[in-house]
Structures are given as structure tokens and as C-alpha cells.
Amino acid sequence: MSSERRTAPAAALASALSETAAAIETLLDALLQDKPEPGEAHRPARLLAAMRHGALAGGKRLRPFLVVETARLFGVPVEQAARAGAAVELAHCYSLVHDDLPAMDDDDTRRGRPTVHKAYDEATAILAGDGLLTLAFDVIADPRTHPDGETRAAIILLFARALGLGGMVGGQMLDLSAEGRFAADGAPDKLGEAEIRRMQAMKTGALLAGSVLIGARLGQADPARMAALERYGKALGAAFQVADDILDLEASPEQMGKATAKDDAKGKATLVTALGLDSAKRARDRLSGEAIAALAVFGSEAALLRAAAEFTAQRKS
Template identity: 90%
Template sequence: MSSVERTAPAPALASALSKTAAAIETLLDALLRNELEAGEIHRPARLLAAMRHGALGGGKRLRPFLVVETAGLFGVPAEQALRAGAAVELAHCYSLVHDDLPAMDDDDTRRGRPTVHKAYDEATAILAGDGLLTLAFDVIADARTHPDGETRAAIVLLFSRALGLGGMVGGQMLDLAAEGRFGGDGTAEKLGQAEIRRMQAMKTGALLAGSVLIGARLGQADPERMAALERYGKALGAAFQVADDILDIEASAEQMGKATAKDDAKGKATLVTALGLDAAKHERDRLSDEAIAALAGFGPEAAMLRAAAQFSAQRQS
């Protein structure tokens, strides 16, 4: 497969990411205003402000981009794709708010500004995360996201499994256990490659892959295309996480908008620690190529998804 086939030009990807991010920001702003939805009683001002702090004003919005681009392969109306993308981003932001808490990763900055528990307090941050996650399902369940109830139910199922016990939340638990949180002496647990890959596929990869599958489900993709897009999403998610582990070592806090070099300090299990830096970079690039290869059955309309796989490996922040 040639490099022309594999990726869209970087400026085109940057423009597409920026356009989707702006549309998602506008929609999130609308969803997080004080106006009540049917059945709501009151939106507490402090909680709403904390949710807005956690969701607005930053981030690459890669997950909603994957939803929108995948849905576009099947002619899904833009409004529906953006609503589903916003739901995914709300859930992602919930995970960041909770990950930053002192009981989890204990981070003070996120996207170059104070984390929610620093800007407000821990109790408010917990509730803000709860509110963002619940709102994500509210958006998916709304008929404005898709008129067909069975399609919405299928998306809720995909979403739940990407986020829950066997997905992101379970992966976070495995990550904490690997730090030695529950072993008595606090010593980090030595994980093998297979265990690290499983943990990362759950903690990070599940929602990235789920974003692709949600876009495909919106478009009622046939089983063959769903399977190809699932392969793409899983490889992209794995490449993204390896790249993140590499950036934690090589990038500055200014580049990342958060503290770096924390994984090594905590003894976190990553493929960088398991393979070494050079081999981890090779694996990152191999996974990116694997994601691109999974799209062989799609034409030029999938150029941005191919570019997103390369971006996930080559990003600098």
C-alpha cells in the first residue's frame, strides 16, 4: 500500500480535526447550559460550572472525530453524528475528571489549566464526572441522535461495554493494581506484555475503538464492514496508548498540558518499560500500519481515518 493510499495530507487532517472540534465544542456548550430538559427539576450552578470546566475549552476531540468520520462513510446526517460524538466526548471527559482525582492519578493540571478538583473541590469533581457520564447516555438515548430505537439501543450497548467493567473502568482498576495499590507494601506489580496490552486495550483502546463502532452502527454498517472497522479501531487505540507512554517520557509538560514523567515515577506498567523505548516506537508504528491496513476495503472516503491512525502514532501532545 503506498503512502498516498495510507494517509491524507497533514494539513487536511488538521483542518478536519479543527472543524469537528469546533462543532463539538459548540454542541457541548449547548448541552451544558442552564436550560432544563424535559423531566429535569434544577441544574445546580456550581455543578454545572464544574462540568463545563471539565468538558469545554480544550482537547483534540479525537474520539468524536472518529465517530463523525466513520459515520460519514455511511451517509449519516451530520447532526446525528455530532450528537453521538458529543456523547462520546462527555464520557471521555468524565474519565479525565475522575482520573485526575487524588485517589486516582492525583494530577493538578489538565489541558494546561487546573483540574476540576483543584478548580473546585473533590466532592464537586466526583459529581461533575458523574454528571458528564450520565449526560452522555442522555444524549445517546435521545431520538435526535437517531430516529430508530433499536439503533440507539445497540449504540448504548456498545457504549456501555466500552466504558464499563470489561472496558475503561476495568482497565483503570487493573492499572491501579499494577501500581501496587492493593498489595500491602505498595510495590508495583510486574506485568508481562500480554497483561499490559490487555490493560491498555481496556483503559484507553476500548473507547477509541468504541467511537469507531458507534459511528458505524449509526450508519447501520453490514457485518463485514463492522469487522474491518473494529480491527481498525483496536489497532488505532493500541497505537495511541503506546504513543502516550512514549510522550510521557519524551514530551514536556508544556507540550502535553499536564505533568509528564509520572508513569515511570509510579512504576506504571507500559510497553515502554516492557520493550524499551526504541522497540516501543517500532510497535507504535506497526500498530498504526495495522490500523491503516484494516481500511483496505474502503476507498478515498476513508482518507481521514487513515490519517487519524498515523496521527495517533506521530502526535507530539
């Protein structure tokens, strides 16, 4: 490993994020071509275009970076790790397409351009999200992602639980409930700190932590290292969501590439509303520190993952 990766200053992390993002963009572009794969009859042009709109809009690609960089700790070939990272990004993009719908968060812009339902229509956006999620499992199940079927099956199980009823989808339901969507009077539920943390661990944290664990599964990590990476991923995911809540108050729409100050207007339950801004910032920094401490077993080899935890807490967009 190069000295740049061992020391991992901010510039090295930025370079690694950019390198991974470019590789993932290229891979997503290849996965979203109009030529059908074996077993497919046809790829409808409008649906494919909407899927490409939702998946090829740039972004930090933090989740695939976590897959790739964790897998690197165990010597996993970068081609395999990148495919798994692309699958995670496809699932993340599906969630954004659906979250932006009028029935959910009702956003008009994402990453500085129209959301999929604005660029196309709501029905196409729903199907585009469905297509992105299904393609994510297609990529994970492909032997090119890992030659061992048991490893692929373990990753699929981990992936499904991060995304599903007890993970991201369930967290979104809790978030909508906290807005008062299903109350007769439309009044938001009053969630305590513990309930907010659980909701955020499901909605946002589960896929971030899952990205780390998928990288570890690719490398067939031993139980001790898997446990350390699970602690890292959970703390990182929690820090990311608190940072996001803070940015919703402090960042501009131009910085975020989407509307801001919407959480407070909708009465969303966040740690900022539960704790206050200053306490939320302290919680964010504490969680980032917990993530960094969890990597002690890996020594200097995990320098970029430590830097990612710092970046998650201090990011401006």
C-alpha cells in the same frame, strides 16, 4: 466527497479535526446550559460550572472525530453523528475528571489549566464526572441522535461495554493494581507484555475503538465493514496508548498540557517499560500500519481515517 477528503494530506486532517472540534465544542456548550431539560427539576450552578470546566477545556476531540468520520462513510447526517460524538466526548471528559482526582492519578493540571478538583473541590469533581457520564447516555438515548430505537439501543450497549467493567473502568482498576495500590507492601505488580496490552486495550483502547464502532452503528454498517472498522479501532487504540506512554517520557509538560514523566515515577506498567523505548516505538508504528491496512475495503473514502492513524502514532502532544 471533495478531493481534499479523498487525498487527506496532513493539512486536510488538521482542518477536519479543527472543524469537528469546533462543532463539538458548540454542541457541548449547548448541552451544558443552565436551562433544565424536560424531566429535570433544576441544574445546580456549581455542579454545572464544574461540568463545563471539565468538558469545555478544548483538546483534540479525537474520539468525536472518529465517530463523525466513520459515520460519514455510510452517509449519516452530520448532525446525528455530531451528537453521538459529543456523547463520547462527555464520557471521555468524565474519565479525565475522575482520573485526575487524588485517589487516582492526582494531577493538578489538565489541558494547561487546573483540574476540576483543584478549581472546585473533590466532592464537586466526583459529582461533575458522574454528571458528564450520565449526560452522555442521555444524549445517545435521545431520538435526535438517531430516529431508530433499535439502533440507539445497540449504540448504548456498545457504549456501556466500552466504558464499564470490561472496558475503561476495568482497565483503570488493572492500572491501579499494577502500581501496587492494593498490595500489602505497596510494591507494583510485575505485568508481562500480554497483560499490559490487555490493560491498555481496556483503559484507553476500548473507548477509541468504540468511537469508531458507534459511527458504524449509526450508519448500520454490514458485518464485513463492521469487522474491518473493529480491527481499525482496536489497532488505533493500542497505537494511541503506546504513543501516550512514549510522550510521557519525551514530551514536555507545556506540550502535553499536564505533568509528564509520572508513569515511571509511579512504577506504572507500560509497553515502554516492558519493551524498551525503541521497541515501543516500533510497536506503535506497526499498530498504526495495522489500523491503516484494515481500511482497505473503503478505498479512498477512508483517507481521513488513515491519516488519523498516522497522526495517532506521530503526535507530539
